[in-house]
Amino acid sequence: MAEASAGFRVLVVDDSHAMRAFIRAALEEDHDAEVVEAESGFIALRLLPQDRFDLVVLDVNMPDINGLELIRFLRQSSVHRTVPVLVVSTEASAKDRERGVSLGADAFLRKPFTAAELVERVRELRERS
Amino acid sequence: MANVHEEFLAEAQEIIEALSRDLLLLDQAQREERQDPDLLNEIFRAVHTLKGVAGMFGFPRLGRLAHGLEDLLDDLRLGRVALSQGVLDVLFEGVEGFQRLLTETDDGEPLVDLAAFGERIAAVSRRGPAVRGDALARYAFDDSVLSVLTEYEEHRLRSNIEQGVPLYRLRTNFRFASIDADLEALKQRAKPLGEIITYLPSAEGGTGDSIDLDILLASGEPFAALSEALSGEGASLEPVPRAGEPATAPLEPGSEETVTAAPPARAASSTEETSESAPEASLAPAPSRALSAASPPAALEVAGPPVERSLRSVSHTVRVDIRKLDHLMNVVGELAIVRSAVARATERLRGRSEQRQLAIELHRVHRGFERHLEELQDGILDVRMVPLGQVFDKLARIVRQVARDHGKEVRLLLSGQETEVDKLIVEELSDPLMHIIRNAIDHGLETPPVRELSDKPATGTLALHAYQKGKSVVIEIEDDGAGMNEERLVETAIERGLIDEAAAEELSHEEALNLIFMPSFSTSTSVTDLSGRGVGMDVVKTNISRLGGVIDVESELGSGTKFTITLPVTLAIINALLVRVRGRTFALPIASVQEAILLDRDAVRTVEGREMLTLRGATLPLCRLGDHFGLSRDLFEADKQYVVVSAVGHRRVGFVVDGLEGQQDIVIKALGQSLRQVRGFAGATDLGDQRVALVLDAPGLLEELLSTTERARRELHG
Incomplete structure (x- = not known):
């Protein structure tokens, strides 16, 4: 895992494999990112302690462990306290979005979004941090 | 991004099939006057996911349909709209619409009237009056719990409190290696006892091989019974304190207060018994998240390779494009041809006495080659197999819809869903089966009053039965309806000029029934919308024979009709x-x-x-x-x-x-x-x-x- 720290590492947490594939393709192409996928909150929880990430992209509505719980987990963890979190979500619930922000999400992207929008939002986040 | 597009189609299809299954379960629950919030939420999430991906992969109309349904489902799961048969009809129609929109093209005709469907959604979406006191204030929730609940989880929490269902917090610890299975087992144990509101992972809980996880649970069961069913193996149960009560454990997972306030509840993950009966566990001052300070012995044993192991995927399945399997099968086919050539060459060598030793050796090598090739071939064929249940689920949806449209009561009996057939055959089967079933309900089964006149139960029975028979798979579709009128079939065939009267004279019973498979034969004078789209039984027959199968029909006037489809298990080799x-x-x-x-x-x-x-x-x-x-x-x-x-x-x-x-x-x-x-x-x-x-x-x-x-x-x- 030593060589991994050199690249831009992204954890994508979404229970839709099509969505993960889309995000992976976009970020690999334009940010030369190394994308790690997690299909559930549990898998994300399992991956996080083992690894460092430069960005976490997550969905709010997931079974069992939802995206909000993951954000809180990240913000309370000593390792991932400062990792930028991009929430990708549909506009179904304004409340969920509000909670995401107050828990410490850095940016939101509303589904559907284009690859270009995703790339741009990630670029902003990278410049900020 | 062509591959990504394929991913979308595969996922959309999977979601639609799962939706269809879940809606049937919801329909059943509604009839039995049961509520199933989990199921409703599952359906909401499926539509939500579909909406999200549809917009991104160039299916804006599918996205719009999903959007409309999502709003309706959101109201349903949040209790703002009550579930009724009318609502279910709209949901079923929506699933049908998804399926059609997947095949819609930009330049083709629109396959779904979105505006009309939107109106139907609006018609069933009348919201009930919202009465909402601040139920949440009745419990001493910590803000950090409430802040991670999604809107839906908060709704479930509220409605449980409003109904006076007590809340509990189950403190657990899961090993990553087996978290999926363990969690599933726990869910199964919890399901009959109450409702899981949410899971609260504790920060820094991941110590490499396990994680502390609190589960917020609503249950009307007595505490002792609940505790006995759910506690143990590192899990302990405590009631959530009500407002005004002294808090034995503040509701904030992962905070230091939790640990010091209730240390005995945090049993070490490896301890077999509950903390009460395991003093050495309660002596441990820190929960397992502080493994470095006081780790239980069992955790130390696996401390060596946790990084490698935990990166492995929990899922053991792969998703493969069927064309890749076709390619592999072709390669195996070529290998089989090579094998035959080797066999013939060996035979020729045998004929020469000076080469006999070599021939025997070659023969042995060839036998080994043959055996492994067979294994390889069987392996690939096996991968291509999928259970027929995939089609049956779709059909169940059609049955429900068609029966309702025609005012008929139908009981659908399914058996042999686990029978496996080549994926391609399953794909090609759904249209013919759908047609036969529509026919059976439309023309075969009588309306309840007619059935009662003929001393039959008001509810008609439609049975789908699949089984393997040698290298074939047999599917029977049987109804207990009116049966086919042989004389009318023959008359129609003559009218349409399909046979002449002399030929009609000689027809056996079986041959007369088989007239329905002739092109442009249809006994129904008007083509009804269901038996649909100008497709006749002749097309069904052609499609079945294209798959190397045959279809037979048996029917008795007054007691019903049975179609039997016999198909090869695979087409590949x-x-x-x-x-x-x-x-x-x-x-x-x-x-x-x-x-x-x-x-x-x-x-x-x-x-x-x-x-x-x-x-x-x-x-x-x-x-x-x-x-x-x-x-x-x-x-x-x-x-x-x-x-x-x-x-x-x-x-x-x-x-x-x-x-x-x-x-x-x-x-x-x-x-x-x-x-x-x-x-x-x-x-x-x-x-x-x-x-x-x-x-x-x-x-x-x-x-x-x-x-x-x-x-x-x-x-x-x-």
Whole structure:
């Protein structure tokens, strides 16, 4: 895992494999990112302690462990306290979005979004941090 | 991003199928007046996901439909709209719409009227009055709990509190290695006892091989019973303190206060018993998240390779494009051809005495090669297999809808859903099956009043039964409806000019029923919307024979109709009998061969211009393949001939051939576009010795030879 720290590492947490594939393709192409996928909150929880990430992209509505719980987990963890979190979500619930922000999400992207929008939002986040 | 697009289609299809299954369960729950918030939420999430991905992969109309349904489902799961049969109808219609929109193209005709559907959604979305006190204030929730609840989770929490269901917090610790199975087991245990509101992972809980996880649970069960069912193995249960009560444990997972306030509750993950009965566990001052300070011995044993292990995926399945499997199968087919060539070369070597030792050795090597090749082939075939249940689920949805549309009551019985068939066959089966089922409900089953007049139960029965029979799969579709009126079938056929009256006279019961499979035959004077889209039973039959299968029908007036479809298990590779006819070699799929016998010319009789043989008491019509295909006879007339008895479904024919060349596995290649119309052949195959053989289409040939059309035509044209 030593060589991994050199690249831009992204954890994508979404229970839709099509969505993960889309995000992976976009970020690999334009940010030369190394994308790690997690299909559930549990898998994300399992991956996080083992690894460092430069960005976490997550969905709010997931079974069992939802995206909000993951954000809180990240913000309370000593390792991932400062990792930028991009929430990708549909506009179904304004409340969920509000909670995401107050828990410490850095940016939101509303589904559907284009690859270009995703790339741009990630670029902003990278410049900020 | 072409591959990503494929990912979308695969996922959308999966979601639609799962939705369909879940809606049927919801329908059932509604009829039994049960509420199932989990199921409703699952359905909401599926539509939500579909909406999200549809917009991103260029299906904006599908996205719009999903959006409309999502709002309705959101109201349903948040209790703002009550579930009714009317709502369910709209949901079922929506799933149907998703399926259609997946196949819609930009330049084609729109397949769904979104505006009209939107109105139907609006019509059922009347919200009930919202009465909402601040139920949450009744408990001493920490803000950090409330802040991670999604809107839906908060709603479930509220409605449980409003109904006076007590809340509990189950403190657990899961090992990553087995978290999926363990969590599933816990969910199963919790499900009959109450409702899981949310999971609260504690920060820094991941110590490498395990994580602390609190589960917020609502349950009306007595504490002792609940505790007994759920506690143990590192899990402990405590009630959530009510507002005003002294908090034994503040509701904030992962905070230091939790740990110091309730240390005995945090049993070490490896301890088998509850903390109360395991003093050494309660002596441990810190929870397992502080593993470095006081780790239980069991955790130390696995401390070595946690990084490697935990990166492994929990899921053990892969998603494969069927075309990749087709390619692999082709390679196996080529290998099989190479194998045959090696076998022949070995045979030749054997003939030479000086090479005998080498031949024996080669023969042994060849045997090993053959065995492994078979394993490889079986393995690939096995991967292609999917359970028929996939189609059955779709059909269940259709049954419900069609029955409602026609005011009929239908009980659907399914069996043999686990029977496995090649993925391609399953795909091609859904349309024919759907058509038969629509017909059965539309024309077969009577309305409840009519049924009661004939002393039948008001609810009609439609049974779908699948099972494997040798190398074939049989699907039976049986209804207890009105049955087919033989006389009317014959009349219609005459009216349509499909047969003449003389031919009609000679029809057996079975032949009369088979008239429904003739092109442009339809007993219904007006084509109803369901039996739909101008598709008749002839198309069903053609589709089934394209899959190498046959369809038979049995029916009795007044008591019902039964269709039996017999299909090969796979289309990818088949075992064939090679036969010689006037110097040429043909391949006949072994699945349709019953036996081969020597032709006894003296036993052949001619009845109405057709040659027959009596075989063990039953009459067997003969077909001289050489004559049938118009091969010139002068050069090759074998003195010894064979009869290959071929049977598909209920039909049997004896093919007269000049020689039998043995069995071989073959890969059928489609004939080119210009030859596709030629009847009697399923394709061609490479035999491996630079010879190509035509593969006989046994179901098609039997059909052609035995069909009443053929007989009628011959009579008409003299």
